[in-house]
Amino acid sequence: xxxxxxxxxxxxxxxxKGEIKVAEAVEAVFARIDEQEETLNCYIxxxxxxxxxxxxxxxxxxxxxxxxxxxxxxxxxxxxxxxTEGIRTTCASKILSNFVPAYSAEAVANLERAGAVIIGKTxxxxxxxxxxxxxxxxxxxxxxxxxxxxxxxxxxxxAAAVAAGECFAALGSDTGGSIRQPASHCGVVGMKPTYGTxxxxxxxxxxxSLDQIGPLTxxxxxxxxVLEAIASHxxxxxxxxxxxDTDFTLALVKDVKGMRIGIPKDYFTEGLDSEVKEAVLAAAxxxxxxxxxxxxxDLSLVEYAIPAYYTIAMxxxxxxxxxxxxxxxxxxxxxxxxxxxMYKKSRSEGFGAEVKRRIMLGSFxxxxxxxxAYYLKALKAKALIKKAFDHAFAKYDLILGPVAPTTxxxxxxxxxxxxxxxxxxxxxxxxNLAGLPAISVPCxxxxxxxxxxxxxxxxxxxxxxxxxxxxxxxxxxxxx
Amino acid sequence: MANIIDDATIDYVGILxxxxxxxxxxxxxxxxxxxMLDYIDKxxxxxxxxxxxxxxxxxxQNVFREDVVTNGDDRDSMLKNAPGEKNGMFVVPKTIx
Numbered sequence: 230x231x232x233x234x235x236x237x238x239x240x241x242x243x244x245x246k247g248e249i250k251v252a253e254a255v256e257a258v259f260a261r262i263d264e265q266e267e268t269l270n271c272y273i274x275x276x277x278x279x280x281x282x283x284x285x286x287x288x289x290x291x292x293x294x295x296x297x298x299x300x301x302x303x304x305x306x307x308x309x310x311x312x313t314e315g316i317r318t319t320c321a322s323k324i325l326s327n328f329v330p331a332y333s334a335e336a337v338a339n340l341e342r343a344g345a346v347i348i349g350k351t352x353x354x355x356x357x358x359x360x361x362x363x364x365x366x367x368x369x370x371x372x373x374x375x376x377x378x379x380x381x382x383x384x385x386x387x388a389a390a391v392a393a394g395e396c397f398a399a400l401g402s403d404t405g406g407s408i409r410q411p412a413s414h415c416g417v418v419g420m421k422p423t424y425g426t427x428x429x430x431x432x433x434x435x436x437x438s439l440d441q442i443g444p445l446t447x448x449x450x451x452x453x454x455v456l457e458a459i460a461s462h463x464x465x466x467x468x469x470x471x472x473x474d475t476d477f478t479l480a481l482v483k484d485v486k487g488m489r490i491g492i493p494k495d496y497f498t499e500g501l502d503s504e505v506k507e508a509v510l511a512a513a514x515x516x517x518x519x520x521x522x523x524x525x526x527d528l529s530l531v532e533y534a535i536p537a538y539y540t541i542a543m544x545x546x547x548x549x550x551x552x553x554x555x556x557x558x559x560x561x562x563x564x565x566x567x568x569x570x571m572y573k574k575s576r577s578e579g580f581g582a583e584v585k586r587r588i589m590l591g592s593f594x595x596x597x598x599x600x601x602a603y604y605l606k607a608l609k610a611k612a613l614i615k616k617a618f619d620h621a622f623a624k625y626d627l628i629l630g631p632v633a634p635t636t637x638x639x640x641x642x643x644x645x646x647x648x649x650x651x652x653x654x655x656x657x658x659x660x661n662l663a664g665l666p667a668i669s670v671p672c673x674x675x676x677x678x679x680x681x682x683x684x685x686x687x688x689x690x691x692x693x694x695x696x697x698x699x700x701x702x703x704x705x706x707x708x709x
Numbered sequence: 710m711a712n713i714i715d716d717a718t719i720d721y722v723g724i725l726x727x728x729x730x731x732x733x734x735x736x737x738x739x740x741x742x743x744x745m746l747d748y749i750d751k752x753x754x755x756x757x758x759x760x761x762x763x764x765x766x767x768x769x770q771n772v773f774r775e776d777v778v779t780n781g782d783d784r785d786s787m788l789k790n791a792p793g794e795k796n797g798m799f800v801v802p803k804t805i806x
Contacts, residue, residue, distance in 0.1 A: 331786040424766055438764070467772040468765075536749045547726060554727070556799055561792035568804045573729040585728055586741055592725035593718075593742065594749075606752050608762030613755065615763060648744060664766035689766070 334431025406657025413682025547591025
């Protein structure tokens with residue numbers, strides 16, 4: 230068996246048994262990268278020497294018996310908006326193209342404490358603003374399943390790297406679907422945890438009230454193991470939650486008997502591709518056959534989630550991205566006569582079109598005279614959307630639906646019409662507004678061979694139910 | 710009703726966002742913003758009478774910590790990323806004419 234065919238947990242198991250060396254796993258990943266990276270462009274920065282040096286240290290700790298966890302020795306990819314000490318962190322933007330952080334994000338540090346070996350930083354939409362990984366300053370990433378198609382986004386590099394065997398697992402971030410949608414498009418598992426479960430310390434902020442870090446993995450078992458490793462209460466993130474139920478791998482149980490699963494009728498209407506619809510409903514049948522109780526219901530307010538989301542996200546982005554001014558780090562324009570011109574020119578030359586679009590709209594909706602009409606109105610809509618989910622979770626353990634309306638679009642099809650691209654986030658975005666956990670699990674392919682994802686959504690802090698249902702589906706689906 | 714963004718609004722947004730836009734970018738931005746606002750106006754259909762705006766999902770308030778320094782002196786490593794640096798300080802273009 231090829232080393233790259235193992236899941237992260239299987240690999241670590243073999244490393245701990247002494248059958249595989251950590252350095253061999255790292256070399257195997259880099260051999261695959263050498264073969265494919267020119268075409269796929271999953272990574273912005275690769276750190277082979279550092280990874281091999283780190284592999285030696287991790288190997289030593291495993292041999293000594295001080296590192297025993299389920300991810301010890303596993304080569305990981307990290308989305309390039311998570312700070313990594315001593316490794317360039319660009320957010321796929323020209324404005325951070327030379328930025329080398331002096332510290333690591335808490336989620337990355339947690340992963341390293343679990344024995345992970347970081348091999349590089351993955352491509353993404355600039356500042357996570359996009360759904361295709363095409364807004365990157367460092368070029369687009371190709372979908373490993375079909376290189377004429379996008380991998381999704383914004384964590385497209387992470388999803389593609391996992392799907393292509395260019396790492397064993399990866400971290401991404403999800404503000405409106407940026408983990409789940411690329412996972413769906415590339416045929417891997419991706420999870421957005423409950424808001425506050427993973428510390429955002431060291432995550433370059435896009436929309437702070439919606440951003441959450443999560444895993445992209447080969448299967449549900451890896452997903453649970455990675456989430457367990459990165460979840461922690463962190464005093465450095467004031468929105469971090471104190472949770473005691475982060476032993477997520479305990480939920481890897483094949484049993485959904487009596488689980489109540491709601492299927493929102495409003496997620497299966499016009500705009501949903503018929504092949505996606507069929508695959509998702511077939512997946513629901515698999516869970517039903519295992520004893521889950523399915524029921525259709527009206528979630529309501531679905532069409533208001535996107536306008537509310539973009540108002541809030543762009544407002545927060547305009548504020549969060551004010552820090553990029555060419556003074557303390559990042560790109561500074563060559564010729565500016567005074568300080569104010571330097572700010573403006575550095576930002577105008579450093580940000581790409583989509584980022585500028587969002588900063589401008591965000592500045593507008595927060596400006597005097599428009600704040601109440603747009604920003605406050607969106608926060609009220611968010612309260613109503615949260616209430617609609619509360620109402621649903623009074624009746625159901627989980628909600629089941631598609632991740633995206635279609636499979637991965639072709640390269641170059643999405644950017645010409647930003648509004649159309651925003652609309653493709655319809656099934657993922659409300660989850661972020663309500664702070665809920667949700668997982669994307671592969672559930673088939675369309676006729677072109679492009680992967681389709683099943684989305685399971687849980688109530689706040691119900692990750693274990695999600696993992697249990699996703700694991701049961703994975704174990705029982707056709708071909709398994 | 711369609712939102713029409715005029716030149717004065719785009720110039721004002723440029724000041725707020727600290728962006729210097731070319732004429733071409735301004736024209737594009739006028740169109741994009743108008744179209745997005747038309748879309749966002751959909752929220753106006755929602756009856757939000759008496760609804761409190763939701764800023765935080767969970768009732769976590771007043772997250773305090775002791776005011777103690779826990780990190781070391783990172784001056785030099787922080788300055789490594791500076792576009793301009795001199796004598797342990799950031800250098801910027803002149804601020805007074």
